[in-house]
Amino acid sequence: MKFKAYLTDNGVNLLEKRFLPALDKMGKICHLYLTREYVIFLHNLLNGDGIQSIAQFRKEALFDDYRISSQNDDRIAFAIDISLLHRAVRSSVSICSEFGNGPTANRLQIKLVKKLPLNCTQSMPFLTFETKGYKSAVIQDVPISKPMSRGQVLELQTALDMAQDLPQTLVQVPDLNQLQNFVDRMKNVGDLLNVSISKYGDLHVQIFTTLITLGAEYRKLFVIGEQANAPAEDQNLSAQTRSTRAISRGDAQSVQVSVKHFAKSLQYHLAKPDCTFYGIAPQGACLTVIFQFFIPGSRQTDKSISLHCRLPVLDPGTS
Amino acid sequence: MSSSAVDAEAPDLVCQLDNVQGLVDAFTAVRWKRHQDAVIELSEHGIVLIVEESGCLQAKVYLQREVFIRYEYSAQARPRFGVSLGIFVDSLNTFSVPGRLSIVEIKYPGPDMQLLLKSVDSLDACIYAEIRTRIPETISWDYNFEPAGSSPLSFTVKSAALKEAIDDLEWPGSSVQISLEPSPPSVTFKGEGHGDLQVDFMYYANTDLLISFHCDRPVSYRYKYKFLRATTSNIPSSVIRENRGSKLTIGRGGMLKVQHLVSVARPSTSHPHIDSAGYQQLSRIAFIEFFVKPEEDTTDD
Numbered sequence: 001m002k003f004k005a006y007l008t009d010n011g012v013n014l015l016e017k018r019f020l021p022a023l024d025k026m027g028k029i030c031h032l033y034l035t036r037e038y039v040i041f042l043h044n045l046l047n048g049d050g051i052q053s054i055a056q057f058r059k060e061a062l063f064d065d066y067r068i069s070s071q072n073d074d075r076i077a078f079a080i081d082i083s084l085l086h087r088a089v090r091s092s093v094s095i096c097s098e099f100g101n102g103p104t105a106n107r108l109q110i111k112l113v114k115k116l117p118l119n120c121t122q123s124m125p126f127l128t129f130e131t132k133g134y135k136s137a138v139i140q141d142v143p144i145s146k147p148m149s150r151g152q153v154l155e156l157q158t159a160l161d162m163a164q165d166l167p168q169t170l171v172q173v174p175d176l177n178q179l180q181n182f183v184d185r186m187k188n189v190g191d192l193l194n195v196s197i198s199k200y201g202d203l204h205v206q207i208f209t210t211l212i213t214l215g216a217e218y219r220k221l222f223v224i225g226e227q228a229n230a231p232a233e234d235q236n237l238s239a240q241t242r243s244t245r246a247i248s249r250g251d252a253q254s255v256q257v258s259v260k261h262f263a264k265s266l267q268y269h270l271a272k273p274d275c276t277f278y279g280i281a282p283q284g285a286c287l288t289v290i291f292q293f294f295i296p297g298s299r300q301t302d303k304s305i306s307l308h309c310r311l312p313v314l315d316p317g318t319s
Numbered sequence: 320m321s322s323s324a325v326d327a328e329a330p331d332l333v334c335q336l337d338n339v340q341g342l343v344d345a346f347t348a349v350r351w352k353r354h355q356d357a358v359i360e361l362s363e364h365g366i367v368l369i370v371e372e373s374g375c376l377q378a379k380v381y382l383q384r385e386v387f388i389r390y391e392y393s394a395q396a397r398p399r400f401g402v403s404l405g406i407f408v409d410s411l412n413t414f415s416v417p418g419r420l421s422i423v424e425i426k427y428p429g430p431d432m433q434l435l436l437k438s439v440d441s442l443d444a445c446i447y448a449e450i451r452t453r454i455p456e457t458i459s460w461d462y463n464f465e466p467a468g469s470s471p472l473s474f475t476v477k478s479a480a481l482k483e484a485i486d487d488l489e490w491p492g493s494s495v496q497i498s499l500e501p502s503p504p505s506v507t508f509k510g511e512g513h514g515d516l517q518v519d520f521m522y523y524a525n526t527d528l529l530i531s532f533h534c535d536r537p538v539s540y541r542y543k544y545k546f547l548r549a550t551t552s553n554i555p556s557s558v559i560r561e562n563r564g565s566k567l568t569i570g571r572g573g574m575l576k577v578q579h580l581v582s583v584a585r586p587s588t589s590h591p592h593i594d595s596a597g598y599q600q601l602s603r604i605a606f607i608e609f610f611v612k613p614e615e616d617t618t619d620d
Contacts, residue, residue, distance in 0.1 A: 181416060182446065188409040212406050213449040214413060220443045239445055 001070040001147060003034055003112040007089075011062030012108065014305070016093055019055060020086040022270035026053045026309070032127075032144075033077040033156060034068055041082075043309075045159040051261050051309050052163055052286075055271075058304035063110075072150045075157075076112065079145035080127065088140045092131045095138050107132065115141065163310060167279025167288050169253075171203050172222040176276050180266035182216055186259060189214050192314065193259045195287055196243045197280055198252035199223065200230035204243045207259065215239060224277060253280040255313045257287050265289045265309050273307065287311040331394035332361050334387040335424045335439065338603075339415040341583035342382070344555035345605035346408045348581060349378035351549035357404040358455040359434075361427065363392045370404060375612045376546040385602040386583045388422070398427065401453035402434060410448040414438055420585065428452070464610060465571040472499055472538055473568040474506050475530040476520060478579060479559045481567075482551040484508050484518040488544065491516050494614055495547050498539035499569070504532050510544065530564045540573035540613040550577040550609040557582060573613035581605040 007015070023030060023041055027050065031042040039062055043053040059066040068074050092108050109130045116123045126141040148156065173179055183205070186193075190207035197203055201223045206215030217239035219230075228251050234242050246252035268276075273291035281288050291307040294300060336342060349357075349370050360367045365383040384390040414423045414436065426435040429449055436448040485508070488495050493512035500507070504522035506529065509515065520529045551565075558581055566578040584603040 178416065182413055185409070185413040185415075189406065189413070211403055211451045212410055214410050214447075216413075216444070216446045218444045239447060 001076060001112065003068050003076055003110075005059070005063040005066040005068075005110055007062060007108040007110060008064050012089065012093055014057075014062065016086070016089045018271045019307075020082060020089065022268050023053070023055060024082045024086060025267035025270065026051060026264060028081055028083060029079055030082055031077055031148075031156060032080050033153075033160075034075065036068060036074045039063070040160070042156065042160065045156060045163065049312060051264055051311055053309040054160065054163060054307070056306045061302075061304040072153055075153050077148040077153050077156055078125065080142065084142050085127070088127075088129045088142045092129050092138070092140065095131045112144075112147075113141070165281055165285075166225070167197075167281050168226045169197060169199050170224040170277040170279035170288075170290065171197055171201055171218075172224070173203065173218070173276045173278060174221065176266060176269045176273075179216075179218075180263070180269060183259065183263045183266060186214060187263055191259055192256055193262050194254055194256050195262070195278070195280070196247060196252050196254035197278060198230075198243065198246040199226050199228040200246065200251065201227065202230075202243065202246065202252070203278060204239055205262070206240070213240075217242070225279070253284060255280055255284045255287055256315045257311045257313060261311045262287075265311060268307065268309070271307060281310070284313055286313055329393045330426050330428060331392070331398045332366075333389070333391045333424065333426050334366075334384075335389040335422055336387050336583070337420055337422045338583050338585050339411060339421055339423050341557075341581065341603075341605070343408060343412050343415060344557055345380050345382070345581040345583060345607060346404065346411070347553050348555055348558075348579060348607050349380055349609075350404055350408060350553055353405060355404040356401055356453075356456070357407065358399060358401050360397055360399045361392065361394065362397045365390075368404075372546070372549075375543065376549055377610045378549075379606075379608045381606040381608070382583070383602070383606075386605060399455050400427070400432070400434070401455040402450055406450055407434070410436060410450060413448070414446055464568075464574055464576055467538070467569055467571050467573075470535050471533050471568060472570075473566060474499065474520075474532045474534070475564045475566045476506070477528050477530065477562050478551075478554060478565045479562050480520075480528045481565050482554055482559065484520075485548055485551050487518060488516055489548070490514070492544050494541045495544050496539055496541045497567075497569070497575070498537065499534040500537050501534045504534065506532070512544075531566075538569060538573075540569065540575070542575060542611050542613055546611045547575075550611065554579060555581055575609075575611040575613065577609040577611070579607040581607060 027043045031045065033040040033042055037059060039057045039059060041055040044050040045052055068076065070076050111128050113126050113128045114123045115126055125144050125146060127144050129140040129142070131138045186207055189212060190209045192207065194206045194208065201219065201221040203218045203221055204215065206213065234245060243252055243254065247254055268291055271291065274294040275292040277290045279288050289309050293302045293305045295302045346368065355370055358369045365381065365386065368380040369377065371377045414421055421438060422440040424437045424439045429435045432452050434450040434452055438446040488508060488510035491510035491512040491514055496509040498507040506520040508518040522529050522532045558579055561582065563580055568576040570576060581604065583605050
């Protein structure tokens with residue numbers, strides 16, 4: 001089992017400034033799954049509760065000189081502490097920029113090693129960062145779990161395949177910061193959030209407790225997938241009536257999720273996505289959030305990066 | 320004149336406000352614990368919110384109708400209802416968007432006697448809240464504040480200094496004695512509990528802290544620390560920043576009145592020099608009053 005690659009400048013930028021801070025918010029520990037073509041960060045795919053998050057990069061988006069080999073079809077997966085990984089990348093960057101003369105002068109190498117730590121009798125696996133400075137080299141070892149067995153990797157791959165189903169209707173949230181600001185304040189009022197999404201481009205979130213009903217409705221959002229024209233007679237109704245009618249017409253779906261999960265999913269604004277879409281998976285299986293990234297300086301989707309998360313539905317009976 | 324059908328349709332109050340954060344600040348100032356019941360009273364002059372604790376502490380927030388950009392009152396008698404202060408403040412807070420002016424409409428009653436809030440500044444995005452109201456409990460104790468004599472016993476101190484003094488008195492805890500001396504004119508806060516601590520405001524020595532002072536005879540009363548603390552513990556940062564001054568008055572029987580002013584004006588980014596704007600800003604102040612009963616064993620006169 002071997003893995004060795006050099007982080008590119010762009011890769012360092014993506015990880016250090018954007019993705020690792022965002023992924024860290026999703027959960028301290030994640031699985032890092034490496035294949036011949038992809039580098040994938042996975043949260044909560046194997047244990048049922050919590051937000052499932054999948055951040056997938058084509059190897060070229062992060063690395064050059066990418067070499068991987070294993071007896072399991074060149075796939076390697078292990079658990080890693082995101083905050084330690086982030087720290088290692090950050091300090092490697094500072095060493096590079098301290099001594100570096102241009103992008104190729106100092107290369108940041110990452111490899112999988114087994115080492116005998118101090119005061120230990122058994123060697124342990126690490127992801128090692130090696131930075132060559134002007135006269136010195138700095139090596140940082142980030143501890144990782146024992147690489148997953150063939151069976152565990154298969155299980156992970158199966159879970160990953162299962163998490164790819166797309167909602168029929170996706171609506172684009174225009175202002176992620178504003179929604180996050182609202183949901184963060186909403187957290188004080190209740191724990192359960194009803195989310196309904198219609199083919200007309202309406203996103204309606206609502207907390208309902210014995211003391212208060214608090215909600216927000218965003219209308220005329222950009223829709224991807226199945227869409228319909230909003231009936232004119234619904235224009236002047238209250239948000240609640242409007243979404244009830246849309247659901248009964250079969251033009252909208254509604255699910256209940258944890259407010260905390262919803263707020264957490266909004267933390268992905270740290271990764272600076274260019275577009276954010278919300279949708280409800282078929283049969284109300286989960287609330288899916290899809291983030292899109294543009295190729296810098298264009299409005300074209302960067303296909304080498306994909307990020308989405310799936311929020312568990314708490315009470316499918318109400319949908 | 321008016322038919323009952325019309326009465327049933329027109330709500331008692333519809334008002335709009337363009338500075339939600341100011342309102343949140345004002346209500347937060349009287350929120351000294353997590354779960355608190357408040358009584359709201361509506362009238363043609365404005366809205367009053369009242370909270371009370373164990374017959375010893377009462378706070379009122381006065382929002383005059385000038386605070387609102389629209390105020391339509393159409394009730395006959397003054398409607399009163401109870402709400403959970405925490406729920407009210409937390410839901411109002413969701414309407415506040417940092418760095419943006421957000422207009423909120425407050426309406427009472429809803430179809431099920433709810434208090435209704437709604438954002439009205441955007442057509443395609445709307446935040447709304449329906450807060451369950453209760454039949455208010457009668458206030459257990461009469462907080463009629465009467466002057467202690469012919470001349471007032473009062474002083475005005477910079478709000479930040481008052482808060483600092485009360486915060487400092489935390490470690491002795493238990494009770495705090497407030498004494499006013501006419502000569503030399505001074506105010507003393509003395510905490511007794513696990514040890515004692517004294518904070519003096521000398522009128523002549525601390526002219527920048529003690530803004531005004533009226534006292535013709537020495538008085539001294541003791542107040543429970545936790546009630547005294549409630550009067551400044553959640554004082555909004557805007558009040559501390561503006562540092563206008565808080566007025567403390569001792570009334571008959573040692574009843575202490577603490578008054579703060581909270582600006583509910585639109586955050587002024589432009590034209591601070593225009594007179595009419597300045598005039599408008601002046602009238603858009605929420606008045607906050609706390610009434611604290613003294614401890615029984617007063618060392619009076």
